[in-house]
Amino acid sequence: MAVGALACARHRLPLAGEAVPAGFPSPAEEYLERPLDLNEYVAPRPEATFFVRVSGDSMIGAGIHHGDLLVVDRSQEPRPGNVVIALVDGEFTVKRLVREGEGLVLAPENEAYAPIALTPETEFSVWGVVRHVVHRV
Structure with a gap:
């Protein structure tokens, strides 16, 4: 098992404001929310x-x-x-x-x-x- 430190670049990516249906397509650009920082999401500490x-x-x-x-x-x-x-x-x-x-x-x-x-x-x-x-x- 390889263990490594969390070292991610700080990039904020757009987050859709609504969940994406797994069946019916929808125009995603209309539903953008604030940018999502994956570091905040996966590593709050x-x-x-x-x-x-x-x-x-x-x-x-x-x-x-x-x-x-x-x-x-x-x-x-x-x-x-x-x-x-x-x-x-x-x-x-x-x-x-x-x-x-x-x-x-x-x-x-x-x-x-x-x-x-x-x-x-x-x-x-x-x-x-x-x-x-x-x-x-």
């Missing part, structure tokens, strides 16, 4: 934000595919239900944090992979909460 590239397919059920970029916020408190970047026994992984009974589990979103039970013996920490997924279509 840039000092705590970083990108990470995904390797593998354990999270395809969450729309996270091999080669995607994740925008991760280290300042957000991880909660059950969040997709997180975790360090487990010295290795990084991206999984969904799930409460199971009295404990926590790191759950994949691909049936080919088993959940990672977090026991008292597990060396575990959350590096950050995944806020956005960037992938090509």
